[in-house]
Amino acid sequence: MMGSSHAATGVAAGAAVLAGLSWAGAPIGFADVAFGGMVCAGAALLPDLDHPTSTATLSQGPVSAAASRGVRALSSVVWRATRTPQDRGGRDADGTHRHLSHTVPAAVACGAAVAAAGLWWPALALVVWVVFSLAVRGLVACWKDRRMRWAEASGAALLLTIGVFGFGVGPLVVAGMVALGMVVHVLGDALTVAGVPLAWPLRVRGARWRMVGAPLRFRTGRESPVEEVIRWGALGTTPAWLLVGLL
Numbered sequence: 561m562m563g564s565s566h567a568a569t570g571v572a573a574g575a576a577v578l579a580g581l582s583w584a585g586a587p588i589g590f591a592d593v594a595f596g597g598m599v600c601a602g603a604a605l606l607p608d609l610d611h612p613t614s615t616a617t618l619s620q621g622p623v624s625a626a627a628s629r630g631v632r633a634l635s636s637v638v639w640r641a642t643r644t645p646q647d648r649g650g651r652d653a654d655g656t657h658r659h660l661s662h663t664v665p666a667a668v669a670c671g672a673a674v675a676a677a678g679l680w681w682p683a684l685a686l687v688v689w690v691v692f693s694l695a696v697r698g699l700v701a702c703w704k705d706r707r708m709r710w711a712e713a714s715g716a717a718l719l720l721t722i723g724v725f726g727f728g729v730g731p732l733v734v735a736g737m738v739a740l741g742m743v744v745h746v747l748g749d750a751l752t753v754a755g756v757p758l759a760w761p762l763r764v765r766g767a768r769w770r771m772v773g774a775p776l777r778f779r780t781g782r783e784s785p786v787e788e789v790i791r792w793g794a795l796g797t798t799p800a801w802l803l804v805g806l807l
């Protein structure tokens with residue numbers, strides 16, 4: 561799926577989960593639902609750091625490009641270490657794109673790393689700022705068919721980051737939304753023709769990196785009407801979740 565669709569499904573899922581928790585009596589306020597939803601939107605772009613030209617890879621210039629190379633190298637190492645003779649390694653046959661970063665254990669590990677970053681506020685602020693810069697890029701791309709300038713996305717992300725600390729959104733909400741956003745990305749890609757290694761590290765019919773997906777899958781991209789419906793459907797539900805968070 562496109563980055564904009566991942567961001568749209570991320571913000572809807574994050575806001576829905578937090579609104580549900582708030583409604584069930586958890587100590588979650590409107591600011592948690594609003595900012596948490598935005599964290600989820602940005603985190604829903606993170607798995608595509610394993611692609612050389614994704615929004616996440618291009619977002620911070622040479623820094624995110626280096627992060628992408630690191631993610632691809634790590635993914636390839638883990639793929640080689642755990643593959644079976646049935647695993648092909650994806651498009652480049654080296655276990656990079658749609659491999660390690662597109663797994664549920666990777667989402668859980670990133671969530672745990674963010675929770676650890678929460679012990680030192682400057683580290684948490686950096687993580688939140690990076691994730692918000694992705695959220696802003698992804699959500700703006702739902703309307704405008706152009707890449708945002710670095711200063712625009714970074715400035716908006718900075719204001720949102722100040723909001724997180726100003727309204728006291730807790731590190732566990734941020735960590736949970738990072739993990740959820742990555743899982744939402746994986747589930748979104750599971751709706752596409754290529755599929756994702758959803759069961760890793762478990763074997764499915766002899767393969768540990770078997771690309772699985774929903775029974776009904778669709779082609780991705782700008783011309784895909786199904787992706788358009790998913791994107792606008794997700795965005796359309798988000799105000800309702802914010803409203804629940806407000807009550």
Ligand SMILES: [Zn+2]
Nearest residue numbers: 607608662749
């Ligand atoms: Zn992906």
